[in-house]
Amino acid sequence: MSRIITSSSDGGIRVGGHTKVSEGRVLRRFKRDKWLYILMMPGLLYFLIFKYVPMWGVALAFKNYQPFTGFWNSEWVGLEHFHNFFQNPDFFRLLNNTLVLSLYNLVFFFPAPIVLALLLNEIRISFYKRTIQTLIYVPHFISMVIVASISYVMLTTEGGVVNEFLFQYSGQKINFLAEPQWFKPLIIIQTIWKECGFGTIIFLAALAGVDVEQYEAAVVDGADRWHQIWHITLPSIRSTIIILLILRMGHVLDNGFEQIYLMTNALNREAADVFDTYVYIMGITQGAFSYSTAVGLFKSVIGVILVLGSNWLSKKFGQSGIY
Structure with missing residues (x-):
């Protein structure tokens, strides 16, 4: 069965009824707004490092943590x-x-x-x-x-x-x-x-x-x-x-x-x-x-x-x- 390929109004390629945004367009957007992305990086890194990464520590609430046995070897108490x-x-x-x-x-x-x-x-x-x-x-x-x-x-x-x-x-x-x-x-x-x-x-x-x-x-x-x-x-x-x-x-x-x-x-x-x-x-x-x-x-x-x-x-x- 043949597939219908047409151009879409947003500049992408429509394949089989679905719009596929070209990689070139994404790269152009990134280059155009690169300083905005760079400006966003400190805040993004702050939340990743200090808010999301430490979330693994909530597992301590379900363990009987002992410093000498370590995090992974501590007893699970539910x-x-x-x-x-x-x-x-x-x-x-x-x-x-x-x-x-x-x-x-x-x-x-x-x-x-x-x-x-x-x-x-x-x-x-x-x-x-x-x-x-x-x-x-x-x-x-x-x-x-x-x-x-x-x-x-x-x-x-x-x-x-x-x-x-x-x-x-x-x-x-x-x-x-x-x-x-x-x-x-x-x-x-x-x-x-x-x-x-x-x-x-x-x-x-x-x-x-x-x-x-x-x-x-x-x-x-x-x-x-x-x-x-x-x-x-x-x-x-x-x-x-x-x-x-x-x-x-x-x-x-x-x-x-x-x-x-x-x-x-x-x-x-x-x-x-x-x-x-x-x-x-x-x-x-x-x-x-x-x-x-x-x-x-x-x-x-x-x-x-x-x-x-x-x-x-x-x-x-x-x-x-x-x-």
Whole structure:
């Protein structure tokens, strides 16, 4: 049976009803965009080396790893470490602390950059706007060690600025650094102060793409600034907010290690222990490598499920998703 060979509209060769792109065309595209591919290489290598290659290490979660016997010769124990983790009396305490901190982040920290971006967008004098933006970006570049040190200096009961102020006006001091009920609010306040300004960059970029003619039409219809924000600005950046919220769901069980570890002490540990610090304590200080890997894998699996679930839910309600 003869085969029909025709030319296709994209410059390739159609053989038997299927388009075959010539190798020459691929090479021409590569030569044309070679600098873009070269520019992409560092990021691609970073993810390959530090994200994908280390994934083979998750097999530790299913082994009883012993350094002297090596990775391949260690005993295979299956789901034993997961079973021990879920049966551990500390599991529900860790889960509660982690989820409460994540809930605080979603309720208080996540909307903060949006509100701040909306306020900055209303400033019409460019000099003031740039100055304020610079000032609120600076904390992002301060080390968390410095942030923790500032918190200790301001909140300590021995000469701290905040407690000295409270003592003068109420006659008593509050041990913010040691009382468990103050730990989570303190972490959220630190996070908002340090990251809120930098988080506005994405939302300010989204606001820059809003059609100015919509505001002009709203003014003609008699809408004030509040109605313009509610009916024009927020709907215009809704897709950006939803995408960032979906990505945020992947970090529900990830509260960050450094900040929590620096602010934890013997008196507030009951409220401060989360999965991140637990992995460090079990894996590094106690040498339970397989057990801590199982805990980390549990966090990752839950994060993937939450991202996929929130993305599906977003599309179910007719909104855009991450794919």
